Amino acid sequence: MSEGEGQATGTVASRLSGYLRGGGIITPLLTALIAFIIGGLVVALTGHNPFTTYKAIFDGSGLNWIFPWITKDDRTTAALNLQQTLIGMTPLILTGMAVAYAFRAGLFNIGGQGQYFAGLYIGVWVGSSFHGLPGVLHILLAVVLGTLAGALWGGIAGLLKATTGANEVITTIMLNYVALWVGVWAFGLGGPLHNAHEKSSPISNSVVKSAQLPVFWGDPELQGLHIGIFVALAALLVFWVLLNRSVAGYEARAVGFNPDAAEYGGIHAGRTYTKVMLTCGAFAGLAGVLDMLGWQHAVATNDIQNAGAVGAGFIGIAVALLGRNTAGGVLVSSLLFGALINGTSVRNLDPAVFPPELAGNLTLIIQGLIVLLVSAPVIVTALYRLRPRRARGEEDAPA
Amino acid sequence: VSRDTERPVLAGWGAVVLALLAFWLALPPVLVRSPVPSLVLALAAAGLGAWAAREGQRRLGWAAVVLAILCAIGALAATRSGQGNLENVVVWSALAAAMLRFATPLVFAALGGVVSERSGVVNIGLEGMMLVGAFFGIYGADLTGSWVGGLLLGMLAGGVLALVHAFFAISLRADQIVSGFAINFLALGLTGYLFLQHYGDNGTPEGLPQVPDVSLPIDWIPFFGPALDKLNLLVWVALLLVFGVWLFVFRTPAGLRLRSVGENPRAAATVGISVYKVRYLAVIASGVLAAMGGAFLSIGFVHSFNQNMTAGRGFIALAVVIVGKWRPVAALAAALLFGFSQALAQRLPVFSESSATLLQALPYVVTLIAVAGLVGRSVPPAADGVPYAKE
Numbered sequence: 013m014s015e016g017e018g019q020a021t022g023t024v025a026s027r028l029s030g031y032l033r034g035g036g037i038i039t040p041l042l043t044a045l046i047a048f049i050i051g052g053l054v055v056a057l058t059g060h061n062p063f064t065t066y067k068a069i070f071d072g073s074g075l076n077w078i079f080p081w082i083t084k085d086d087r088t089t090a091a092l093n094l095q096q097t098l099i100g101m102t103p104l105i106l107t108g109m110a111v112a113y114a115f116r117a118g119l120f121n122i123g124g125q126g127q128y129f130a131g132l133y134i135g136v137w138v139g140s141s142f143h144g145l146p147g148v149l150h151i152l153l154a155v156v157l158g159t160l161a162g163a164l165w166g167g168i169a170g171l172l173k174a175t176t177g178a179n180e181v182i183t184t185i186m187l188n189y190v191a192l193w194v195g196v197w198a199f200g201l202g203g204p205l206h207n208a209h210e211k212s213s214p215i216s217n218s219v220v221k222s223a224q225l226p227v228f229w230g231d232p233e234l235q236g237l238h239i240g241i242f243v244a245l246a247a248l249l250v251f252w253v254l255l256n257r258s259v260a261g262y263e264a265r266a267v268g269f270n271p272d273a274a275e276y277g278g279i280h281a282g283r284t285y286t287k288v289m290l291t292c293g294a295f296a297g298l299a300g301v302l303d304m305l306g307w308q309h310a311v312a313t314n315d316i317q318n319a320g321a322v323g324a325g326f327i328g329i330a331v332a333l334l335g336r337n338t339a340g341g342v343l344v345s346s347l348l349f350g351a352l353i354n355g356t357s358v359r360n361l362d363p364a365v366f367p368p369e370l371a372g373n374l375t376l377i378i379q380g381l382i383v384l385l386v387s388a389p390v391i392v393t394a395l396y397r398l399r400p401r402r403a404r405g406e407e408d409a410p411a
Numbered sequence: 412v413s414r415d416t417e418r419p420v421l422a423g424w425g426a427v428v429l430a431l432l433a434f435w436l437a438l439p440p441v442l443v444r445s446p447v448p449s450l451v452l453a454l455a456a457a458g459l460g461a462w463a464a465r466e467g468q469r470r471l472g473w474a475a476v477v478l479a480i481l482c483a484i485g486a487l488a489a490t491r492s493g494q495g496n497l498e499n500v501v502v503w504s505a506l507a508a509a510m511l512r513f514a515t516p517l518v519f520a521a522l523g524g525v526v527s528e529r530s531g532v533v534n535i536g537l538e539g540m541m542l543v544g545a546f547f548g549i550y551g552a553d554l555t556g557s558w559v560g561g562l563l564l565g566m567l568a569g570g571v572l573a574l575v576h577a578f579f580a581i582s583l584r585a586d587q588i589v590s591g592f593a594i595n596f597l598a599l600g601l602t603g604y605l606f607l608q609h610y611g612d613n614g615t616p617e618g619l620p621q622v623p624d625v626s627l628p629i630d631w632i633p634f635f636g637p638a639l640d641k642l643n644l645l646v647w648v649a650l651l652l653v654f655g656v657w658l659f660v661f662r663t664p665a666g667l668r669l670r671s672v673g674e675n676p677r678a679a680a681t682v683g684i685s686v687y688k689v690r691y692l693a694v695i696a697s698g699v700l701a702a703m704g705g706a707f708l709s710i711g712f713v714h715s716f717n718q719n720m721t722a723g724r725g726f727i728a729l730a731v732v733i734v735g736k737w738r739p740v741a742a743l744a745a746a747l748l749f750g751f752s753q754a755l756a757q758r759l760p761v762f763s764e765s766s767a768t769l770l771q772a773l774p775y776v777v778t779l780i781a782v783a784g785l786v787g788r789s790v791p792p793a794a795d796g797v798p799y800a801k802e
Contacts, residue, residue, distance in 0.1 A: 054604070058604070172782075172783050177784075181588055182733060189774075200768055201765070202763060202765040370604055373718075375600070376596055376603065379596050380598075381593070386589065387590040
């Protein structure tokens with residue numbers, strides 16, 4: 013939050029550089045493991061069995077589907093659960109990238125949730141209007157406009173940073189809440205996008221059948237897995253290419269590493285900030301559209317208010333940090349968080365083993381611990397030193 | 412200040428007063444039912460503001476012009492709406508009392524933010540610290556059977572959570588924004604977990620001890636009587652703390668040390684100040700203060716606890732710190748402004764539910780404008796957010 017962000021120690025990205033540079037997957041694995049162990053202690057201290065609890069969460073996530081010995085009814089249940097996990101993972105891939113790309117440019121995008129909202133709102137508006145448009149066109153229109161809306165919402169923070177130096181942490185937090193209240197206003201009673209047939213409940217119109225994303229695994233009536241996950245995976249590929257094989261990504265990384273040196277090398281830091289935030293917003297906006305067209309189909313204002321603290325945009329921060337802001341890392345950690353959230357949901361966790369309401373909060377604790385552990389380079393470096401000797405490199409230099 | 416700059420400044424502020432007067436005329440108790448006087452006044456205000464802008468006071472002048480336009484629209488709307496509705500919504504004393512009530516949690520948490528950031532540690536975790544204060548406040552009141560016990564346990568919980576943030580941010584030199592963000596997640600999960608574990612689906616029981624209201628023998632004074640007569644004790648504590656924190660930060664040697672650590676820790680260390688100690692104390696104090704704001708919510712205002720009951724108030728407090736430019740008294744002014752907008756939002760549904768909702772976004776928009784430097788740039792302490800490494 014300092015004005016002196018010019019020096020290399022100033023940006024979030026450079027302060028976390030020890031963590032970012034460290035190769036391998038040992039550090040994130042250990043980080044997650046420690047968080048799960050502490051979470052298990054909380055479970056044990058409050059009089060429950062952590063082992064059966066984690067087993068039930070694992071089964072609830074449907075990840076047991078991969079085991080060939082799960083058969084018959086168990087397999088059907090596992091398939092249903094896994095579909096939900098992958099539905100939950102889809103927006104996390106995208107919001108994870110929305111945070112990760114900003115991090116690589118030295119920006120901390122806390123605004124993934126607001127950008128997600130922008131995509132969600134435009135998605136439901138387009139999806140529930142323009143009746144009679146052919147399905148494919150309708151979906152394309154919603155996806156393109158929703159992505160643009162997210163990009164615009166993120167771009168505001170980038171533009172403010174570029175033109176006035178306004179700290180992106182503060183602007184993105186504020187933009188989250190502006191987006192939240194605009195949604196509560198627009199879809200609430202008396203709002204311009206409120207569903208006129210619902211006199212007493214504050215909810216939007218529903219996305220028309222033809223504009224809903226097709227389901228390719230499971231029953232469409234039982235919220236099967238929609239094709240949005242392929243879009244998210246394709247976006248992940250775009251992210252990798254953008255970051256590692258494009259001029260824009262090179263400039264973003266250069267500015268993230270040292271904005272002054274990048275300027276000296278002919279890169280316009282301000283313009284890069286704006287472009288990066290537009291891109292991040294586009295990822296998060298896309299997440300919102302896919303959720304809307306894929307499974308939500310309508311949004312109630314209390315859903316918006318609940319997401320104000322624990323929505324996909326916020327979990328994206330944990331996803332990006334644990335995934336060390338790389339494409340592969342985001343993929344793995346979005347699966348982890350998708351599974352964790354789904355495995356602890358009221359719908360999927362066996363209440364005989366552990367109360368699901370408690371488990372949902374356990375998930376938040378584990379997320380918080382992971383982010384907390386990642387925040388401290390000293391811990392990360394210490395964990396990193398546990399790696400086999402031959403694999404160690406320059407990371408031993410003082411942070 | 413020379414006379415050349417003095418007159419446009421006077422004109423600018425005069426324009427602000429005229430604009431507000433234009434709106435005030437159309438509201439109770441004056442309630443002029445014709446829009447003409449208000450519009451004439453607003454026009455005069457706009458002209459005066461434009462003149463001030465032309466004479467060099469650009470920010471103030473244009474702000475006055477914008478305000479004049481808004482007040483003209485407001486006055487026009489007021490003259491066109493029903494007299495009964497207006498008298499229902501615009502009860503100045505009730506609005507003032509509600510403003511103070513809504514501002515109080517913001518004031519506590521924002522004072523915490525001021526203390527912490529003055530020492531150079533950004534505290535995004537204010538929201539989480541408020542939340543633990545709210546939960547342990549009510550849990551403590553339940554446990555000890557007294558609101559004092561509740562308040563103390565809440566403050567202790569806020570201090571302990573702040574200690575976690577301090578340990579990561581100061582000793583481990585963690586990124587302060589990331590660790591503060593983690594604190595929010597942790598607090599949300601922890602309070603939700605403990606709340607459901609202890610109280611289940613029924614919620615907190617009725618009839619728990621409450622922080623008492625302070626009854627003053629002033630109810631015969633117009634406006635001030637009904638506005639200030641029955642406020643919660645913690646509202647007064649918050650107002651006193653604003654003065655106390657100002658006194659501490661700007662008028663005591665310890666406050667000077669605090670500010671020096673936040674502006675230039677290296678220089679502070681060379682004159683023998685322990686940077687770590689000052690920062691630890693400041694962060695813990697910020698957690699205790701934020702938790703008092705949370706405890707006010709649960710055992711002073713709403714009389715119950717719910718999951719995520721702070722609902723973003725910690726972030727509004729962060730906004731208050733920034734709009735208040737890291738100063739306690741200016742922060743109070745910002746908190747009162749945001750409190751007033753919430754008080755108004757509570758009463759506006761008489762006219763329209765949706766416009767009341769939109770008003771909730773006001774604090775965030777104001778903060779965006781403030782950090783962008785459109786109206787008086789907010790500049791944080793120089794070393795705010797930068798971890799300090801001992802030599």
